[in-house]
Amino acid sequence: MQKENFSVQIAASLTVETYAALEACAGGLATAPQDIEGEPCGAPTPEAPRRSQMVDVSGKATTRRTARAACVVEVGEEVARAIADGRVAKGDVFTVSEVAGIMAAKRTPDILPLCHPLPLRRAVVECRLDASAGRVEVVADVSCDGPTGVEMESLTAAAAAALCIYDMCKPISKGIVISDLRLLSKSGGKSGDYERTE
Secondary structure: OHHHHHHHHHHHHOOHHHHHHHHHHHOOOOOOOEOOOOOEOOOOOOOOOOOOOOOOOOOOOOEEEEEEEEEEEEOHHHHHHHHHHOOOOOOOHHHHHHHHHHHHHHOHHHHOOOOOOOOEEEEEEEEEEEOOOOEEEEEEEEEEEEOOOOHHHHHHHHHHHHHHHHHHHOOOOOOOEEEEEEEEEEEOOOOOOEEOOO
C-alpha cells in the first residue's frame, strides 16, 4: 500500500513533458497523469505561465555591450580600520574581493541558469573604502561583443565581491550588511542605453 501511494505522489509531480520523454524512452509504456476532471496534469492554460527557457538570441546582431553595477557593504568602524591598516587575518581584502568579482562575472551562467554564456572582453571590479562612514562601495564594469547584454554579469560581479568582503572580515564582525545592489548604467542592444539617476 505504501508503495502504491509513493508511486501516485511521484506520478502527480511529473509534467506532461516529462511523461512524453519517458514515453519516447520506454516505448510508450508511460502515460501522463490526469487530474480529477480527466485533463492531463500540467497541461498549459491561458492562465499558466510558460515553462522556463533560455531565450533564443540567434537572430540578434552582435554589438558592443557594457554594464556597470554597484553595491554597498556596511562594514562598521572596526572592520573599516582593520581594512585600512591591513590587519585582516585573511589578507588583502580588496585585491581578493576584486578578483572574486571578476571570476564571478565569467561564471554568471553557472549561477543564473537562464543567462547566456558570453565572451567577455573586459571585467573590472573596484572596492572603495570610506573609513569615516564604515562602508565600502563596490563597482563592477563589464563589457562584451555579443547578442545580449552584460547587466547580470556586472551585478553578479559586484555581489560576489561584496560577499568576499564579508567572508574575509566576518571574524571581526558578523554584523556586516550588504545593500543597494543596483545597475548604474548599460549600453548597447535593442533597448538602448540606460543611466540610473540617484
